[in-house]
Amino acid sequence: MxxxxxxxxxxxxxxxxxxxxxxxxxxxxxIRAGVLVQREVGRVQAVTDVSLQVRRGHTxxxxxxxxxxxxTLARLIAGLYPITEGTITFDGExxxxxxxxxxxxxxxxxxxxxxxxxxxLNPRRRVGAIIGDPFSIHGVxxxxxxxxxxxxxxxxxxxxxxxxxxxxxxxxxxxxxxxGVARALALKPDLIICDEPVSALDVxxxxxxxxxxxxLQDEFGLTYMFIAHDLSVVRHVSDDVAxxxxxxxxxxxxxxxxxxxxxxxxxxxxxxxxxxxxxxxAGSRERVILVGDVPSxxxxxxxxxxxxxxxKAAPDCVEIRPELATTAGDPATHLTACLHPVxxxxxIAHATPSIDQPDATADVAEALAQLADDASSSPGQDVLGGSx
Amino acid sequence: xxxxxxxxxxxxxxxxxxxxxxPLVGEIAGRSPTRxxxxxxxxxxxxMISGVVIVLLVLLAIxxxxxxxxxxxxxxxxxxxxxxAALSPENIPVGPNHNFLLGGDDQGRDxxxxxxxxxxxxxxxxxxxTLASLVIGTVVGIIAGFYGGWVDTFxxxxxxxxxxxxxxxxxxxxxxxxxxxxxxxxxxVIIFGWTVFARIARGQVLSVREREFVEASRALGARGFxxxxxxxxxxxxxxxxxxxxxxxxxxxxxxxxxxxxxxxxKPPTASWGQTLSAAQVGGLYLVRPTFLIFPMILLFxxxxxxxxxxxxxxxxxxxxxxxxxxx
Numbered sequence: 176m177x178x179x180x181x182x183x184x185x186x187x188x189x190x191x192x193x194x195x196x197x198x199x200x201x202x203x204x205x206i207r208a209g210v211l212v213q214r215e216v217g218r219v220q221a222v223t224d225v226s227l228q229v230r231r232g233h234t235x236x237x238x239x240x241x242x243x244x245x246x247t248l249a250r251l252i253a254g255l256y257p258i259t260e261g262t263i264t265f266d267g268e269x270x271x272x273x274x275x276x277x278x279x280x281x282x283x284x285x286x287x288x289x290x291x292x293x294x295x296l297n298p299r300r301r302v303g304a305i306i307g308d309p310f311s312i313h314g315v316x317x318x319x320x321x322x323x324x325x326x327x328x329x330x331x332x333x334x335x336x337x338x339x340x341x342x343x344x345x346x347x348x349x350x351x352x353x354x355g356v357a358r359a360l361a362l363k364p365d366l367i368i369c370d371e372p373v374s375a376l377d378v379x380x381x382x383x384x385x386x387x388x389x390x391l392q393d394e395f396g397l398t399y400m401f402i403a404h405d406l407s408v409v410r411h412v413s414d415d416v417a418x419x420x421x422x423x424x425x426x427x428x429x430x431x432x433x434x435x436x437x438x439x440x441x442x443x444x445x446x447x448x449x450x451x452x453x454x455x456x457a458g459s460r461e462r463v464i465l466v467g468d469v470p471s472x473x474x475x476x477x478x479x480x481x482x483x484x485x486x487k488a489a490p491d492c493v494e495i496r497p498e499l500a501t502t503a504g505d506p507a508t509h510l511t512a513c514l515h516p517v518x519x520x521x522x523i524a525h526a527t528p529s530i531d532q533p534d535a536t537a538d539v540a541e542a543l544a545q546l547a548d549d550a551s552s553s554p555g556q557d558v559l560g561g562s563x
Numbered sequence: 564x565x566x567x568x569x570x571x572x573x574x575x576x577x578x579x580x581x582x583x584x585x586p587l588v589g590e591i592a593g594r595s596p597t598r599x600x601x602x603x604x605x606x607x608x609x610x611m612i613s614g615v616v617i618v619l620l621v622l623l624a625i626x627x628x629x630x631x632x633x634x635x636x637x638x639x640x641x642x643x644x645x646x647x648a649a650l651s652p653e654n655i656p657v658g659p660n661h662n663f664l665l666g667g668d669d670q671g672r673d674x675x676x677x678x679x680x681x682x683x684x685x686x687x688x689x690x691x692x693t694l695a696s697l698v699i700g701t702v703v704g705i706i707a708g709f710y711g712g713w714v715d716t717f718x719x720x721x722x723x724x725x726x727x728x729x730x731x732x733x734x735x736x737x738x739x740x741x742x743x744x745x746x747x748x749x750x751x752v753i754i755f756g757w758t759v760f761a762r763i764a765r766g767q768v769l770s771v772r773e774r775e776f777v778e779a780s781r782a783l784g785a786r787g788f789x790x791x792x793x794x795x796x797x798x799x800x801x802x803x804x805x806x807x808x809x810x811x812x813x814x815x816x817x818x819x820x821x822x823x824x825x826x827x828x829k830p831p832t833a834s835w836g837q838t839l840s841a842a843q844v845g846g847l848y849l850v851r852p853t854f855l856i857f858p859m860i861l862l863f864x865x866x867x868x869x870x871x872x873x874x875x876x877x878x879x880x881x882x883x884x885x886x887x888x889x890x
Contacts, residue, residue: 253782275786282784294775299596299797312785342596358779 191267194398195229195252195366200261202244202251206473220472221247223422225261226499229366229415234392234399236413236430238406238445242469244422245402246290249370252400253287254278266365283313286359290371292351296343302329302354303339309361328357332387349380356387360395368400373408381405385412406449410434415508418442421480422472424499428509436519438502438511440487443523461524479514487515488528597800603879610875613868620865624682631680634664636673638680639831643671656851665857669841674854678861680833684745684822685865689815692752697807699753700760701799705791707761708768719765722758730755731820738826745828748821752814763806767799801880808873812866819862835862 203218222244229235239245251258254273262271270281286309289295296305306325310316316324326336332353343351352372359367369388373381385408391397403409409416410430417427418439426439437443444463451457465484470476476483482492492514499510517523604610623630631638642649649657649667656667656674665674707718734751741747771777772795780794821827822836830837838858842848848855 250778255778255782279784282782287779287782289775289779291775295779297776297780297794297797299800300794308780308785309783312780312783312789344596355779358783 192230193228194231194266195227195400196264197225197227197252198262198264200225200248200251200263201259202247202256203259217473220422220475222251222258223475225419225422225424227417227424227427229398229400231365231398232392232396233414234401234412236409236416237400237402237419238404238409238416239419240404240445240469242472243419244472245404245419246370247422248419249287249368249400249402252366253285253368254282279313283309283362284365286362286364286367288352288355288359288367288369288372290374292348292355292375293343295355296351298343300342301339302334302341302343302346305343306354306357306361309358313362315362324361325357328361331360331391332357333383347380348376349383352376352380352384353387356384356391360391363395364397366398366400368402370402371404372401374403374405381408388412406434406445418445421469421475423480424510424512425481426509426511426513427499428505428511432506432509436505436509438505438509438516439481439513440485440515440517440523440526441481443517444486447524461522463524479512481513482528482530486523486526486528487517488530489515490530493530600801600876600879604875607875607878610872610879613870613872613875616864616868617872620682620868621686623679624686627676627679627683631673631676634673634676636663636676638676638833639672641671642667642673649673656847656854658851658853666851666853668838668854669844669847674838674857677833677838678835678858681835681838681858682861682865684828684832684834685815685818685862687745688748688752688818689811689865689869692749692818693756693807693810693814695749695753696756696810697760697803700757700762701764701796701803703757704761704764704766705768705795705799708765708772709787709791709795715765718761722761725755725758728755730817731824734821734826735824743821743826743829745832748818748827751821752817756810756814759810760803760806763802764799767802768795771795771798805873805877805880808869808876811873812869815869816862816866 200222201220201224202222203220205215206217206219207213208216225244225248227235237245237248247256250256252263254270257272262269264270265281265285268281270278273281296302303322303325306328307321310321310324315321322339326339329336329339334350334353334357338346343354346354352375355372372388373384376384388399388401389412392399399412401409401412413430415427416430416433418425418433418441420441426433426437426442428436428438433442434446437446440463444465447460447463451460463486465486467484470480470483476493477496478494479485479488479492479497482488485492495514497512497514499512501507501509502511502513502516505511627638636642647662648671649663650669650671651657654669656669656671657663659666663673663675665678668674668677703718707715730751733755734747737747737751768791777790777794780790785794818827818834819836819839822834823840824836825840827836828834835858839855839862842851842855842858
């Protein structure tokens with residue numbers, strides 16, 4: 176799949192191999208307070224210093240837990256939010272924070288498939304109109320021609336063209352996601368950003384949609400940025416995989432390299448959480464259990480963002496922020512942002528950090544003790560504050 | 564997982580499970596949410612009866628010249644003297660008789676003909692005046708909600724100012740400066756009517772704005788106008804239609820009120836409010852109660868049927884909302 180796609184894509188355009196290039200992209204959402212004069216009191220660092228390349232005709236998988244900034248990054252590339260710092264280069268041209276008017280030609284070439292097959296289709300409009308939107312917005316095809324194009328697209332994604340006049344509510348989740356795919360395909364884009372396209376679907380339907388996306392990639396030479404939190408799906412579809420944590424890239428590598436030789440402790444922990452179909456292997460395996468919650472992106476930890484939860488955390492992790500770099504013995508395409516990368520064969524399930532980490536259970540115990548104190552000091556009051 | 568993925572090859576072929584197994588019988592026309600609501604409305608007996616009454620009232624208004632023709636009494640024609648007069652020698656309107664089916668009015672005109680013509684004014688103000696406020700309010704509200712920021716603040720404050728005005732007083736002032744006329748009634752109805760529609764539209768836009776399909780449209784390169792009026796507007800239709808039907812009776816009563824106070828339509832143009840006003844001058848209604856009762860009944864039936872119909876529309880468009888009486 177990869178080979179044919181690469182060949183057809185590079186043969187047709189002949190431009191550089193990198194289609195999308197992100198350099199030090201950051202996005203901060205300001206938190207404002209104040210009644211009349213709004214003052215910035217803090218910022219949510221949704222995406223911090225992300226540098227990534229997406230190769231033409233290839234798929235870059237982007238994984239990470241909820242709230243790590245994956246979807247924000249997708250929206251930055253799609254030009255839905257302005258970025259705070261950094262540059263986005265698409266097909267050799269700088270598209271960083273272009274005005275709406277100048278962004279329009281690129282919107283045709285960068286399309287997006289959304290996570291929620293229910294929310295991303297206008298419930299009050301007919302499917303034919305929804306898929307025809309790209310044509311009417313960009314004034315490409317009109318009237319009968321548009322109708323033919325739309326029905327052709329519906330066929331391509333495996334929908335019945337007869338259902339042209341139906342409303343989204345009359346389709347199942349998988350079918351709706353196909354509608355979203357058809358809409359993204361309409362203008363024959365170069366890059367499709369798939370923002371968790373299968374997370375909301377049943378497993379059996381996931382497979383269909385993933386296979387559809389792969390077939391379309393072969394057929395049209397598409398480049399994908401595939402965002403998901405399901406590591407098996409990502410491995411299946413991706414050529415390269417980037418792991419995101421708290422708005423930063425923790426590790427990026429070719430898919431097999433990353434899955435076979437995870438270097439970042441976070442990647443290793445994620446991989447150990449993937450269910451294994453073979454019960455023998457599953458039984459003998461030890462999972463890396465991370466303690467605590469993801470820290471707040473408003474006030475991220477110093478040094479390495481991952482140090483409060485890292486089983487290998489050392490004192491220097493608190494001080495020094497690691498940059499993406501190649502670990503000794505890895506190919507140049509395998510970059511890890513870690514001061515103490517995992518070595519092949521190392522079992523970090525039993526590693527213990529050499530620094531003090533906030534312990535979730537201790538926090539709870541402390542809070543309970545506090546409650547008990549309050550209760551004894553003011554007996555007349557209901558401590559839990561629960562007037563029914 | 565990986566196995567499952569590779570097994571289910573041939574994705575472009577629609578899977579029967581995914582397609583919901585819907586059999587294909589000819590051209591399948593999708594049923595829009597609006598059409599579904601209308602079919603629910605058709606099964607609402609109260610709403611349908613009110614609808615029929617409304618249609619009859621509209622027919623009465625349209626056919627007012629026919630009524631005049633059939634009775635042989637013009638709408639501004641006075642019958643003061645002789646045996647077939649609508650006024651007694653003491654200038655008291657006659658009661659219903661074979662010549663004047665609903666009796667006469669204070670000027671010796673045929674009350675039936677007057678009320679038929681009055682229905683024209685009432686319905687015009689109620690239906691068309693409200694429609695104009697609906698359109699203006701919707702556009703302004705969508706703009707406020709979509710752009711937000713200072714645009715929203717500016718528009719919302721204007722709405723607040725309009726809503727805090729004493730309407731009748733304002734109408735009196737206008738009537739004092741300009742002459743009382745039907746146009747003036749329309750102006751007042753529209754100036755004060757659009758604000759509430761703007762508020763409703765703005766509120767709906769604020770909730771729709773964050774939906775993913777709006778984001779999808781922006782990602783496709785849609786401009787503001789397109790997002791506002793093609794993507795968002797269809798999602799505002801239901802609450803606006805409901806409020807529209809419920810505002811019609813309010814404005815009918817409002818027109819009657821203005822005409823009753825003498826700042827509405829100018830005589831000799833017929834209006835229900837004016838007839839009601841004439842009936843209470845000098846306590847005429849004490850001598851001839853039907854002069855007051857007939858226009859009252861007509862006004863009552865009109866507002867009641869519009870209210871009940873509006874209630875039905877609301878239930879049809881939002882089946883989950885609890886059924887309550889309109890204001």
